[in-house]
Amino acid sequence: MLKQFLQFKLSQKLSPQQIQLMKLIQLPTQAFEQRLKQEMEDNPALEGGKETSDEFEDNFEEFDNSEDDYNDNETIEAEDINVDEYLSDDDVPDYRTRANNYSADDEEKNVPYAAGTSFTQHLNSQLNTFRLSDEEREIAEFLVGSVDESGYIRRSLSDIMDDLAFTQNVFTSEEKIEKVLNKVHQLDPSGVGARNLQECLSIQLHRKEKNPDVELAIELIDKAFDPFSKKHYQKLIQKFDITEQQLKDAIDEIEHLNPKPGGSYAGNNRIVEHVIPDFAITIVDGELELTLNGRNAPELHVSREYSNMMKGYKEAKDKSKSQKDAVQFIKQKLDAAKWFIEAIKQRQQTLFVTMSSIMHYQKAYFLSGDERKLRPMILKDIADEIEMDVSTVSRVANSKYVDTPYGTKLIKEFFSESMTNDQGEEVSTREIKKILETVVEKENKRKPLTDEKLAKILKEKGYPIARRTIAKYREQLDIPVARLRKKI
Template identity: 45%
Template sequence: MLGQSLKQSQLQKLSPRQIQLMQLMQLPLYELEQRVKEELERNPTLEEAVPEPDGLPDRDAQELDQAEGGDDPFEMEELFQQYVDDDPTNYQQNGNSDDTYDAPGSYTADENSFFEYLEGQLANLEFDTALDRTIALQIIGNLDDDGYLQRLPSAIADDLLINYDLEVDTRRIKQVLRTVQSLEPPGLAARNLRECLLLQLNHKVDTGDELDDHQFADLILAQTIIRDHFELFSKKHYDKLRDKLEVDEDELRDALGEILKLNPKPASGLSGRAGGRAARVVVPDFLVTVDDGELKLSLTARNAPDLKINDYYQEQLAEYRRKQKESGKLTTAQKQAAGFIRQNIDSAHWFIEAIQQRQQTLYSVMHAIVRYQEAFFRTGDLKMLRPMILKDIAGPTELDISTVSRVVNSKFVQTDFGTYSLRDFFSEGMTNEEGEEVSTTQVKKVLGEIIAGENKRKPLNDSKLQRALKDAGYEIARRTVAKYREQLGLPVARLRKEL
């Protein structure tokens, strides 16, 4: 039987502007600058303010006074009304996390693209036909950022047929590919790592007129290793290599030394006008320095764009209001113009307030981090880092944990001891043999030092690393050692072995 019933429930929803503010919180500097630029282009009533005269106090500079007996050195300024506090924890911002975000920060584009650089080299080569040149251009257009050709010749043939109505045999594409592989840098247009290394070794042998007999022999042996025994080389089975090649340890070491000089990512070495992908440079969001024993925290200027409402449009809106007051009504065109100006001014006011809110929230979060990790910011010693989770910062800042997570995402701080990601300061804790709680970051640092100081001819496996950490006062499981080692980007013992 059908029936009707009433149900009362309370829901929490984010407005579109709250969602946009969350997005602004998470943006790294480069993307923030792009977002501001887009808003300036979209909204004619918004403009950049004229810089204030020199000599006026810096509104962003904040001092963390650690004088004993004084006022609370970490007393925060009054924050704007926080509607981000109501951000539900189940709200998830689309995008990559810190683990997958590749090199955040500011980017400066090169003058010429990588394609143009290679195209310039092709212009100096003589091809049998115009078709061969078209094939070559198609090949270099399919190279990835590292200079590898990941597209199969059959797929390139399909591209030529679709784009240019050209029917090309794959054998001809492979023939032109060999010409492309002769371009600079050596190793370009390889289809895998083995081919990349072999191309570079072939180039050294072919152009090595000034090589002595010993160097030439090392290169020939290196070619043999890569061409015929690449699997043994990649797995570092040096004893098997030595037996198969019938060489002594010194000869094998010299040949491996030649291989280690090669570039596994040939295009990544290009810079300036040659490498056109985009040079990535991390620009810190904060500056923390020690001056006369006092900690000073400031936002970088690029984090605080100075925006204002265009005076002309404000005067125009005031004029429309005056006309309406005098005549009692406006024409249709005047109403549309006034509505357009009013809507954009409201949008500009919100955007300026959102940028200010972002600055205040970023500062309050960094302020709390510096207070919590004061010992590190004074000494630069990673062993002084305290275990810290997002909740430890959400408490004193009175922000939601999800908001703190967005703030620290892709943000960097420059200190007297280097530049660090804010994520570096967050880690879980463990208790050492003395009963003291230490950060897992400290444990990883000790683990890295142990591996750096090991005998490379007989590197330590994870069980031996576990015992070494226990001797240093950190008792952790072997699987945890393996996890920390992988997080440090260090391979297993067999792959760390050297001759």
């Protein structure tokens, strides 16, 4: 059965302008510059630089969109005003001046990206130094194509054999693939094409100049990789009947190997992403001073030419339908330009107010650079202080960098949860992690501290933390368990 009833509901909706403002706030400096450039290309009513006159008036706000203006039955005379007449005669198109003012020898301002050679191309070019049959070459090229960025082939030979049959129409055996794979293992960088870490280290050791330390290292990797990886050093000393110093020298050889042979090459061809700080904090006469990167505060103004076109239209008595459509388009562009300029100003203000609040909240840290002086701070703390939404603070913190006397930092790094110490004071978890990191650095590496012992030490320092919390912080700091921190 259908029913009709009234329901009152309070809802909040964001306007398109508000949504776009949030997107602008989220953009870091480089992305913001690209967005600004795109907007200026799309909207001819938006111009960069300072306005030449302070007497600029918005002549289009009183534009009348009444139905009378759009009456198709209106009589239009041949002498009606043409919008093109409002364009300045002095405005010469760029293409007319380029031939006379620009030489073919002029420096190209756009910096091109280097194409470089891919890791796969680098490996394929080395295959030309081997004598291979047509079938072996197809297998070798397929194996090289299966090498990932780290330099490993992380697939079984049976899978590779099936793929060769289905995709390359090459029917072969695992034995022949293994034979060709051994040739791929001879390519540079050493260790490329390995199927696991053990094989990668073994390939590199076999290609080194032989000496007692290298030979012992080969035995450790080839015959006792599991106890070696678990750092069961006493078992290894007994198994190979060696001294502790001999084991230490062999381990030193292994530690100088590259566990990711592909990374050394693949990383060189990647385009380097430069971090541009959005803010800068300096210490002047013992006080903090915050500045916003000037690239975030461009000078923009509405085109006077487009405004004059609107003014001329308003003064005209008779208007054609085509002129009305053109002027409606002009008004939309002028409105968009005004809104964008206002949005840029709001963005600047929001960024500065948010970062200023964070700077004063963490004043002790910014004056000293000591991470142990970071106060517990969550997004809501700053949002409440500047009376903005938590999502706005999050957008600023997650994508912006600040240049400090202690290096360039991501703003979200200053946020941390709180914890109560034994004196009832609220301390930052960042402070506890820093202390934990310091304790691990100073431990005896022959007998690393377990999580239980670390928890006991921190408790003695005034931080009552459970063992499982120590384990969580340790993982966040990329500190391995005690057994894997052991050294001889």
